[in-house]
Amino acid sequence: MSDDIGDEEAGLKDRQNALSERFAKHRDADPTDTTDTADTSTASDAGGAGDASDTDDAGDTGGSGGSVRDRPQTAMYLPEELRERLLDVYEKLDARSKLDDDGEIEKHRHFYEGLVECALDSDDLEEYVREKRDGRR
Structure with missing residues (x-):
């Protein structure tokens, strides 16, 4: 035995x-494998540290330098409705990209960075922020 x-x-x-x-x-x-299986933070969906459903970029050294995980973090405290819209847009863009055989859109490296750059480059940003502050949006 x-x-x-x-x-x-x-x-x-x-x-x-x-x-x-x-x-x-x-x-x-x-070495550029970006699959994330260890992260479970749900705050990341709004721009936090990470998310079980997104990719990690841990080995990716392209873009603005090094791993996404090595960058400073900026938390966004979004209302649930806005957070859901944000995730919905990401999921649609990612799905469309995959269906078109254009590859995955990584949530942090591609989507969030693109979203923030687009907003910062917008000529309407200042007006939009003021309207938001004043309750007109």
Whole structure:
């Protein structure tokens, strides 16, 4: 009976080692892999640290330098309705891009950065912000 347990433990260790090697090869083969499986923050949907449904960019060194995770964070406290609209727009753009075989739109690196740059470059931004402050929007 102890031989059976020893055989089971050896088999389990072999499977664990094989799995570890497979993941290590995958990581080494694609250093730009942006899949995020460890992050569970829900505040990120509004621009926070991360989100289980978005991509991480952990290995991506393009764009404005290094990993998205290494950048300063800016929290946005949005009303639920605005947050839902934001996520809906992202999901639609991402889905359309994938259906058109244009690849994934990464939430933080592409969508949020593009959204903020578009707003900052807008000639109407100052007027929009003042109207928001004054309750006219």
